[in-house]
Amino acid sequence: MSQAHLELHEHPGEPRRGFITHVLAAGIGLLVGTVPAFAGLAFFLDPIMRKKKSGGGDGFLKMPVTLEALEINGQPQLVKIIMDRVDAWNTYLNQPVGSVYLRRTDKDKVVAFNSSCPHLGCMVDYKAADRIYFCPCHTSAFGEDGTKQNDIPPRGLDTLDVDIRNGTEVWVKFQNFRATTPDKIPVG
């Protein structure tokens, strides 16, 4: 049925008006449709456009263990990281936000590993019997010094900066790093 009207519409007398009508109908139709879609999309992109607020200070946190409490080359100590956490509209005070393994390697030297597996972000366990860090998710394994023991993780455990202050205090700069990459890239 429409064929007849199509011909009728494409009357040779007014091709110009017909063309303008086509362009306007398509143009305005497209415009009204895309405005809400683009507004929504711009809104959705909020997380990647948001500037991260710097925490202030040098980023080092005092650990709840002292240097003496750690045995030289002894079993690594798992320590929870307690920080204030901003989650959208809420600010949580003193929340556990992650954990680190602390291991004393010398009289005044402590090594800290972020406990997140660099493979895909699960938390690694320390297996005292085998003296390895082991990830329960995809069986990544790391030696006591953090080096990878199989080909599953892309890199060794992520070391964190440690500072010994006033002779006995252990301070750690807590950071998370992106998983899956061979290089250590801080998150955020």
Added chain:
Amino acid sequence: MNALINWLDDRTGFKKLLHEALYENIPGGARWRYVWGSTLVFTFSIQVITGLFLWTAYSPSTTTAWESVYYIQNHMQYGWLVRGLHHFSAQAMTVLLALHLMQVVIDGAYKAPREINFWLGLILMQIVLGLGLTGYLLPWDQKGYYATRVSTEIMGATPVVGSQLQQLAQGGPEYGHHTLTRFFAMHAGILPGTLIAFLVLHIAVFRRHGITVPDPDRAPAATFWPDQVLKDAVACLAVLVTVLTLTIWKGAELAAPADPSEAYSAARPEWYFLFLFQFLRFAWVEKLGIPFGAIYVPGALMAILAALPIIGRWRAGHVLNVLFMMVMMLGIAGLTGLALYNDANDPDFQASVKQAHLEAIRVEELAKRPAGIPLEGAVSLLRNDPKTQGPRLFARNCAPCHRYDGHDSTGHDVVKIVQKEEHGPKERLVEKPTATDLGNFGSPEWIKSVITDFKGTFAALENVKDKEGNVAESSKHFLEGEMASWSTSHANHWRSDPKNEQALADLVAFLYSQSKPLGKSGSSDEALKRGRQIFETGKLPVGKFETNCIDCHSLQPVGEDKLLGEVGAGPTLTNYGGERWLREFLSNAGHEKYYGSNNAMPAFGGRLLDQELDLLVRWMVGDYE
């Protein structure tokens, strides 16, 4: 390209579909009167798009709903735009719905063979109204909370199954987390899903019967694309521009967070339900009961609407239908207008709207502090805020006698509503204060006025009358007491010499400094020292007091151990107008340190909770962020 299109068409047959969709025949040519259905589809699309994006940031629970909406509106990029589009498109949809319905009735598009489609349209209308109603609650602000409470109470008034219906809607006997999860599931899932299903049917049946053309010979026939599409697109553009203008100009409102323990006297339903609100307020409707006004009458109107295709079969049916439509629309418009008119001329309602607006601004101000919003929700920000709670406490406890800058401190007049006969006209009488206006209490102006014009400052006490209509004895004690006479007899001292005027300013500055925690009020140390000397010795640059301040009043200056004067005749002025003085005075003004046996003010120590007293006092002295 062509090969690809043909390949796809072979497998899907999309060309035919597209052709059918685009080249629908329109006898008589494209016309503006056909645009309403398309604008409705368009606004619904806006709602789906913006709604899905809002969904990515909304959190339905009583402690996070307002908070997430606040965060969308104030902290997320273009959140105000997406929410504004959603908010105002919802209202545009209601207007367009009414226009579409009117156009269908006027053009007789409901008549055979299009009855089914008309009924499908009526179902769609109910769904859209349901979307508006459920969406209104989701921000969990005072406005939405109280308006929706009314709706669910009406639901509860349904005969037989009311209570069950209400509990199903609320997710329990009271409002809580599950009220929001249920309303959200309705608003974002069940209702739009149903709407899409009915919309598909509506459009399919519409296409089956074609457009209803009043005069097919008006112009040569056209096709949907591009002639009608252009008109539809222009109409949609007009809708979009209107919605965008409202979003930018007004913005989607977010009232203070819902608080079931605080009255919200600015409560109104969304404007398109105002007619029903106004209808329910008529005395005669009230008398007939809630189910009559809120269920039976709207139900009957819907039933008549549904019967239009049947009525339309009679010869005069169509005229009758158009008439019914017009009367109903005029009635709705009239009731809406009346509701708006009444509210605009109701000073109490206007004051409530203003107060609600200020509270909405205040809670945003508090939420934007670095501490953020506490886990128990933003409502606690207002509950613990002296600036919000102070005026409310004053209005409830102090305003029966006192005023604050002429009103009850929340901006409302103190009124008595008198109704001489049952269902008769209500008269609004502004009550006279029976105690002093405390709008500038404790300020230097206040102190100066107490010293120089004691009787004038406390003149409102004359409004306290005994049974014979004379000024009450308790007020006379006060207004004709020693301080009143002192103030009158010393009035000339201040005027007699410009140096004495300065002395008065010093005395006032000294007393005012006592209300401050550190005794610092911005005056110079010399001025405070001079003021203190006058307080102690009564010596003025020219002349001296006959009776000294410390002959009646005691005062322990800030940071000193020694009491000047003795506790006794007059109220103590230690920390006068400050937190401690106010707390003690409000707790028990009849204590011998204060008014003693002259007191006529109730002791609020036992009436208010400690926390309430604290909020009231901190507000009065301005101790808040």
